[in-house]
Amino acid sequence: MAIIDARTLPDASHLEADLVIIGGGLAGITLAKELAGGPLKVVVLESGGREMEPETQALYAGACVQKADGNKDRPLHEFPVQSRVRALGGSGHVWGGKCGPLDPADFAERAWIPYSGWPISREAMQPYYDRACDMLEIDRFPPERPNAAEASLQPLALDARDGFFPAPRLFARISGRTDRPAFDRFRTQFAEAPNIDVYLYANVVRIRRERNTITGLDIACLDGKRHKAKATRYVLATGGIENVRLLLASDNLGNRHDLVGRFFQGHVTYSNDSDAQREGSAFAASRAEPLDLYAPALRYGPHCVIGAGLAAQKRMKTGNFTATLFRANFANADAKVAAETQTISKASAQLDKGQAQPNLLGFFAMTEHFPHPESRITLDQSQKDALGMPRVNLTWVHGKKDYDDLERSIDGLAAAMGAAGEGRLCWSLRRDELLASSNASRHHMGTTRMHADPRKGVVDADGRLHEANNLYVAGSSVFPTSGIVNPTLTILALTIRLADHLKSEKKAA
Template identity: 30%
Template sequence: MLIDARKLAAGSVLDADVCVIGSGPAGGSLAEELAGRGMNVVVLEGGGLRSSRLHSDTYRGVVGGGAHDPLEVVRQKRVGGTSAQWGGRCAPLDDIDFAERDWIPGSGWPITPEDLQPFYPRAQRHLDAGEYEYSAARSGFPPAPAAESTILDWDHTWRWSPPTKFAARMRRLAQGGNVRLLVEATVVRLERDPVSGAVVEAVAAPRPGVEITVRAPAYVLAAGGLESTRILLASDRQSPAGIGNEYDQVGRHYMTHPVGEVGTVALSDAGRALALGYVTTSDGIYSRRMLGLTPQVQREHRLGNLKAALWFPDPMTPDHHDGLLSTFALTYWGLGKARLGFKSAGTHAAYTGTTGIGRHVRNVAADWRRVGRFARSWAAPRLTGRRVLPSFMPLDGAFCRLRFDAEQSPSSANRVTLDSERDALGQRRLRVAYSVSESDRERIRTGMTLIGEEFARLGLGTVALDDVDRIGDMAFTDGTHQMGLLRMSHSPRAGVVDPQCRVHGCANLYVASSAVFPTAGAVGPTLAIVALACRIADRVAELVVR
């Protein structure tokens, strides 16, 4: 049943077996898993079927120390959550991401890769990303033409979901008999039993001055990293610091993934034969090779994890005379100037600095046939097929760049807290202090240099990394991957949730989010988030049926 919470009477109370807070990939997958076991599930979603200016404003925060994209831009308050702007990229975490590494303080997960492994295939199905297979050799890629390397790993891949938008899935679930999806139901706090510490109520505000309540034996916070943190901090009636925050751990160790492009690469025939663009796997999924550093090299050089891929040349200045690159630059320049959501933030925000707009337009006009051919090939799968070509990625020019997604190490100084300013629903806004350390930047510089040198040594192309020192000055403000804020730990002194993702000291409250990641890895977190959600679903089912 789909219920607009604004139409409920003030003080309404709903009962359920499980209350799930959030309707994105984590919350949606959890609701589906639990409903499939016959449980009565209430899903609380603060947004509506569409995003509004009011929704966006309630996600607005305050950026204090450092630099960070606007909080209302990097997330979506609507049914389906931020899956509405997710690109669909999937990959599992590496084994080394779980390991304790003495050169990365705070590293080491309290679970092993084997603990999460059984849940990846289930997550894969929820995300509609095909088989659980992330080896290029076993996915239908052409054989690698170069010799084996002890430095460079090119067999691991990304896979792309169509991408799955969870809004439609949630609406289908709400048509069933045991899922009630409440929209416009922003959770403002959780109430606990003063003796046992268990959560007894989730309190939501459909409109200013009005509250409704959901009661259930089990609760799962799946509202995204930032909002799940805000809810715990704001639940301060029994504990002044908020739930799970007896040792000042809630909101600390905030990590994202530093992303950037460096270098100039001219591919050789061997490099082109490696198929470093998009490849359709044997089961029909768009996929790409990662260029990563082996665990041996990461340990030897004391590096964080890092994944690289070929990227197109810098499109921002029109001197390239390439109509496709100018089309891309003009598109993102316009989105950035109009501040149209996700595509105006993070690495995309730089395109507001695009120069020579008139010359870009002339480049497009002069290259109109090629632009037209690309537009047709780009539009065809979007108009006629379920699976969308993941991104603009022409690699047919003379040169390209190396793009990296890097691991950021956890730091207690990177954190979010509650600000004194309040939104229209009376919630205190979040205040963010965030920066990328010099040690992380140096690890990225070293990693990219090693990748470039090995790429050239293997005869895959010539690589010039004259600009690698720019990594020291890159903004790294992208907050779309919100990790570490509610980190997993054996002890409440070191984190917020236990190895089962249950909040320390709160036997019936779980968190399904990348906020529980103790370290960040170097791949997008969505697949691991949904795998954790499936694991939590099993634990919650055991708790409720006891």
């Protein structure tokens, strides 16, 4: 019905609804859109305003250190602020729009990967992925693999023989970086529904409960005003870091088995540029045709990455892995870079004589970040924000298996490329350089993981907190494992699934 500035309310206002959604990011907005026009009175509480503002953004400040087997610790103290946006629309303001579903392997319980397995199947997720694609106005992802007549769109001959396959990626225009008017409509028009109220600058600082029932929320504004909110049911949707922060700050809500904040998983990419001493990460393709299926001319065009399916993972005893190819503009390179390019090209010298000069593409690798109990978010009670909330401390751990599997996957893909006559991979990063050379994505997963057993997860398969009968958690914090693809599409799909559950629960009541 309205978008309201909570600072304009009389102090100590009481907000009441059937459902309160804590957080106005992509998950919270998706849930509200699914419930718009229905019988439930819905209140959305968003910490920020319509745009990112320094004073509100500063509430995200905290500490972060990356740790990895055989590597020097890497401080990333700006990560808690720079990887998120505290405003209506959340990190959709800076999201590039990349979309893809998780692979079937990501949902499987894999004996060689501790803590793996989702309580939901990939098949059961398909209708929700379809609806999430419709909401983002992109084509649906078909279960079958891509097939086209054009030579430039033919996949590499790897999937049937080796378990590697072309995994499609699309880009949505509903993103603050792509189509601002479309994004603005996405994040505001749902509030026109008569059953929806959105409150901006409304920071939830405490979730109150009596036994297993949530009884209300404490709201604080930066101008000093304080409010209350009460509902029959609540959904926590403030992101993979902030979900943890609010639960722990609310008397360790949901943390009976010391799981809240553990198993933090984040996506990183690995690659290196060539220099005077060695080649960079590159792929020299043997075929003469452009590899438009994998490296389109448009940077944000539809394409495929090279993925490792369940068969490949089982054979190599690894987790998920992708190689992303991209075009490099060598035509404008200076003499030094051109000479290095020729050096890289020599990696394909063993290709059959008579073939055309190979396509030379850059590539970066991603490997599944495995759930690790010591990769976790804790609260620093000695450091408080402007609202008195303790700041977060993120210890981001990459275990030995993370890097073992990365190297085994690259070796496996390189061997498959050579055996199929498709080309050669060049990879020159040493183990002790991997952490320093990695680039962190804005993906925060696994910290309120989903599991049917409350001793192994924070929420159940419906996203309901095991320790509260009327509080649900939405977003990538519920992911048991991270996969590799950008989590946004899966966040929306799980949220649509949650909306259906909330509707059916209301009917049953």
